[in-house]
Amino acid sequence: MSEKKFYITTTLPYVNAKAHMGHAMEFVRADIIARFKEWLGYSVFFNTGTDEHGLKIYRKALEQGKDPQQYVDEVSKLFKDLTQKLGMKSDLNFVRTTDEKHMRAAQEFWRRCEKNGDIYKKNYKILYCVGCELEKTHSDLVEGRCPEHFDRELEEIEEENYFFRFSKYTQNLLEIYKKNPNFVRPDFRLKEISSFVERELEDFSISRLREKQPWGIPVPGDEDHTMYVWFDALVNYVSVIGWPENMDVFDNWWPVTQYAGKDNLRQQSAMWQAMLLSAGLSPSRQIIINGFVISDGQKMSKSIGNVIDPLVLIEEYGLDALRYYIAREIHPFEDSDMTEDKFKNCYNANLANSLGNTLSRVIKMYSSYEVESRDFPSLQEIQKDREVEENFISALNEFNIQKATDYIWKRIANMERFIQDQQPFKTIKTSPAKAKEDVAYLMQELWVVSQLLQPIMPNSAILIEKALRTGLLDSPLFLRK
RNA sequence: CGCGGAGUUGAGGAGUGGUCCCUCGGGAGGCUCAUAACCUCCAUACGUUGGUUCGAAUCCAACCUCCGCAACCA
Numbered sequence: 001m002s003e004k005k006f007y008i009t010t011t012l013p014y015v016n017a018k019a020h021m022g023h024a025m026e027f028v029r030a031d032i033i034a035r036f037k038e039w040l041g042y043s044v045f046f047n048t049g050t051d052e053h054g055l056k057i058y059r060k061a062l063e064q065g066k067d068p069q070q071y072v073d074e075v076s077k078l079f080k081d082l083t084q085k086l087g088m089k090s091d092l093n094f095v096r097t098t099d100e101k102h103m104r105a106a107q108e109f110w111r112r113c114e115k116n117g118d119i120y121k122k123n124y125k126i127l128y129c130v131g132c133e134l135e136k137t138h139s140d141l142v143e144g145r146c147p148e149h150f151d152r153e154l155e156e157i158e159e160e161n162y163f164f165r166f167s168k169y170t171q172n173l174l175e176i177y178k179k180n181p182n183f184v185r186p187d188f189r190l191k192e193i194s195s196f197v198e199r200e201l202e203d204f205s206i207s208r209l210r211e212k213q214p215w216g217i218p219v220p221g222d223e224d225h226t227m228y229v230w231f232d233a234l235v236n237y238v239s240v241i242g243w244p245e246n247m248d249v250f251d252n253w254w255p256v257t258q259y260a261g262k263d264n265l266r267q268q269s270a271m272w273q274a275m276l277l278s279a280g281l282s283p284s285r286q287i288i289i290n291g292f293v294i295s296d297g298q299k300m301s302k303s304i305g306n307v308i309d310p311l312v313l314i315e316e317y318g319l320d321a322l323r324y325y326i327a328r329e330i331h332p333f334e335d336s337d338m339t340e341d342k343f344k345n346c347y348n349a350n351l352a353n354s355l356g357n358t359l360s361r362v363i364k365m366y367s368s369y370e371v372e373s374r375d376f377p378s379l380q381e382i383q384k385d386r387e388v389e390e391n392f393i394s395a396l397n398e399f400n401i402q403k404a405t406d407y408i409w410k411r412i413a414n415m416e417r418f419i420q421d422q423q424p425f426k427t428i429k430t431s432p433a434k435a436k437e438d439v440a441y442l443m444q445e446l447w448v449v450s451q452l453l454q455p456i457m458p459n460s461a462i463l464i465e466k467a468l469r470t471g472l473l474d475s476p477l478f479l480r481k
Numbered sequence: 482c483g484c485g486g487a488g489u490u491g492a493g494g495a496g497u498g499g500u501c502c503c504u505c506g507g508g509a510g511g512c513u514c515a516u517a518a519c520c521u522c523c524a525u526a527c528g529u530u531g532g533u534u535c536g537a538a539u540c541c542a543a544c545c546u547c548c549g550c551a552a553c554c555a
Contacts, residue, residue, distance in 0.1 A: 011555090195484065202553095230555060354518095357518050423514090425513070439514095
């Protein structure tokens with residue numbers, strides 16, 4: 001009954017393009033935290049999936065001459081494959097916003113908000129560029145004009161939309177932020193969102209005319225409108241754990257810990273929280289905001305040619321190399337620059353040379369010196385160690401995966417220094433008992449490393465464990481590239 | 482002066498008053514158990530100008546530079 005529970009989700013990627021490094025980063029980080037909680041003895045519900053409605057997807061499908069359903073089936077499958085290739089927990093829940101169950105929940109969510117008086121109809125002005133034959137938003141514009149058709153005036157079209165009474169929740173949101181200073185991590189993001197909310201919220205539109213945007217969930221009770229994707233997609237965080245029909249399951253897991261990119265700060269930590277309040281639900285537990293992965297100081301883009309495909313890296317260097325890089329070499333909260341060269345350097349220096357080579361050295365000495373095997377410490381004992389607690393567990397509790405991983409490599413560096421200082425490879429000839437004692441210590445140390453690696457690089461953790469148990473290493477852990 | 486963030490050695494990061502720390506890269510030694518791996522030592526830095534202080538990367542002021550956000554963009 002007092003079982004510890006943890007529910008974590010990523011943001012659902014919008015499937016109008018294939019997966020990039022940013023998706024891989026968010027997925028792997030959420031997976032590391034999910035595994036870490038499990039490692040601590042929690043039972044974990046881990047959710048991800050794909051966001052599949054909306055105008056952009058509708059257009060994309062038509063562009064490719066496909067039925068929208070066929071298009072989203074294909075792209076969603078790519079993302080689902082990605083979760084496997086990234087080695088995410090096999091009991092991961094993968095939701096699609098086109099799932100029947102989700103669509104029903106989204107409609108019910110709408111009804112609850114409506115019942116609470118938070119949904120109303122109002123005229124909505126849209127800027128339309130006749131040149132592109134597209135709606136334009138302010139961020140699309142340059143000096144108030146369409147950059148593609150600069151000589152043309154934009155047309156203003158009015159249409160009736162449903163709106164959500166966001167403004168009503170200003171005070172509630174500010175209270176949430178104030179009451180829980182860790183609600184959004186890192187802290188400067190909480191500051192950012194709370195100053196945004198303080199500046200007076202405007203209600204936002206949550207529907208589109210069905211005739212213009214047929215690819216979406218119908219607004220309950222009004223067939224002429226489609227729910228705007230945001231409203232639809234966010235509801236997945238509650239629908240996947242049984243809301244609304246299975247409240248026992250829901251209560252068991254809620255509230256959620258969310259990972260999101262910095263471009264999602266507002267949607268996740270303000271809009272979605274207001275929606276939850278409106279539907280009579282409690283807010284999320286915590287929202288972790290990632291930075292972006294950039295390359296050579298620029299946003300990755302096809303035209304610049306600096307796009308890094310996570311799948312290519314996995315093929316070339318192996319899954320755990322990518323997980324390592326995401327864990328240790330990408331800043332936990334700020335933007336990070338990434339290039340393939342840098343990836344290769346880090347791989348050689350820290351995986352081949354440091355971790356892989358140390359394992360080879362220790363195993364070689366162990367097997368040639370006839371060292372007696374000893375019992376390895378249990379996970380519980382390792383977790384109770386004060387140093388582990390302070391440097392590893394506390395860092396992960398704060399989602400600072402980088403700091404936690406640094407600690408593991410600090411221990412590896414200590415081992416390398418120890419070998420050089422004690423020189424068991426020399427003392428084996430002069431005082432073998434001492435040498436064996438030293439090697440036994442190194443085996444224990446490596447065991448601790450393997451246990452700490454479990455959430456971060458699960459496959460390598462298993463390989464190291466196996467080598468330590470059998471005293472044999474069939475092949476190098478990470479080959480130099 | 483819209484709001485917010487940031488400027489630390491060649492690169493990337495840590496560091497909220499007391500000789501600037503870590504990783505990669507560079508230089509010089511050493512070791513041989515190991516995947517031309519490993520260890521030790523060395524070099525180079527706190528955007529600028531002032532101020533507070535016995536003492537500042539850290540507090541204050543001004544300036545310079547860069548980057549997000551400015552709402553429906555998923």
